[in-house]
Amino acid sequence: MRAYYSPEDDELYVLALEAHAQRLLRSSRLLKMQLGKSARDIEAIILEVLRRSGFREDTYVRPVAYKASVVIKVGLTGLRDELAVYATPMGDYISTKGLSVQISGWRRTADNAIPARSKLTGSYLNAALAVDDALQAGFDDAILLTDDGHVSEGSSSNLFLVRDGVASTPGVSHDILEGITRSIVTRMLKDLGIPTVERAVDRTELYVADEVFLCGTGVQVAPVVEIDGRPVGTGTMGPVAAKLQKVYFDACRARDPRYRDLVTPVYRGV
Ligand SMILES: Cc1ncc(COP(=O)(O)O)c(C=O)c1O
Numbered sequence: 001m002r003a004y005y006s007p008e009d010d011e012l013y014v015l016a017l018e019a020h021a022q023r024l025l026r027s028s029r030l031l032k033m034q035l036g037k038s039a040r041d042i043e044a045i046i047l048e049v050l051r052r053s054g055f056r057e058d059t060y061v062r063p064v065a066y067k068a069s070v071v072i073k074v075g076l077t078g079l080r081d082e083l084a085v086y087a088t089p090m091g092d093y094i095s096t097k098g099l100s101v102q103i104s105g106w107r108r109t110a111d112n113a114i115p116a117r118s119k120l121t122g123s124y125l126n127a128a129l130a131v132d133d134a135l136q137a138g139f140d141d142a143i144l145l146t147d148d149g150h151v152s153e154g155s156s157s158n159l160f161l162v163r164d165g166v167a168s169t170p171g172v173s174h175d176i177l178e179g180i181t182r183s184i185v186t187r188m189l190k191d192l193g194i195p196t197v198e199r200a201v202d203r204t205e206l207y208v209a210d211e212v213f214l215c216g217t218g219v220q221v222a223p224v225v226e227i228d229g230r231p232v233g234t235g236t237m238g239p240v241a242a243k244l245q246k247v248y249f250d251a252c253r254a255r256d257p258r259y260r261d262l263v264t265p266v267y268r269g270v
Helices: 017-030 039-053 121-136 180-191 203-208 239-252 257-262
Strands: 002-006 011-015 059-067 081-089 099-107 141-145 151-154 158-163 166-170 196-199 211-216 220-227 263-265
Touching: 011 039, 011 239, 017 039, 017 059, 017 180, 039 059, 039 081, 099 121, 121 141, 151 166, 151 203, 158 180, 158 203, 166 180, 180 196, 180 211, 180 220, 180 239, 180 257, 211 239, 220 239, 239 257, 257 263
Parallel strands: 099 141, 099 220, 166 196
Antiparallel strands: 002 011, 002 059, 011 263, 059 081, 141 151, 151 158, 158 166, 158 211, 211 220
């Protein structure tokens, strides 16, 4: 997750802390992990790590649940589970001005192979294969298709397209990570008067879309301006992505009262 620094408040705000803690527990359940901690406990640990780190700049926080038994074994049960949390200063992970992306030849791991729905470390091999090829070929990022050829998501982000004033995003049965930013963006688009539909998206729909953008904790809201050498819309950031970016970044730094519920202050009250 990310924490954003607000100079005017001299405060670090964690974005979607509760949602991230809950997803961590859900992902852990999928791997039969028993951390013996509630979402509230995990939130408290994360806030404590941030307080002790004392950062007054944008920060990335990574909690990792892992199998801690010292044993050589492939399996899920009968192994001790532990939680580690670390934080490091981090600015933009990828350009937010306009990305050139490639549709990857690698397919997103199917739900019955390595479930993409949850944030599992192993599934990042899939992303690494795709993004590495894209970077080698001179693109900024990769979009992965499902095994049956529908659009799934970016290598480390969810994807939205806009056509005729309606936003669409692949549904949860299209081997996506159920992104927290995706939910936030859906809420913000609604507030901007732009309806969002969850549905199957064909690859070529991306080529004819008015706008395409990626969203995720790392990528934030990142417009895609070129796909496989074809300009998206005008080939520059579109009006929906531009409006959304403004709302999103204001919300991250607690500058928009409508979205105060999304941020948790780290230092206040300590
Ligand atoms: C593969 C993948 N999809 C989607 C996302 C976006 O998820 P979130 O918005 O919860 O960060 C991520 C973020 O790390 C990701 O790695």
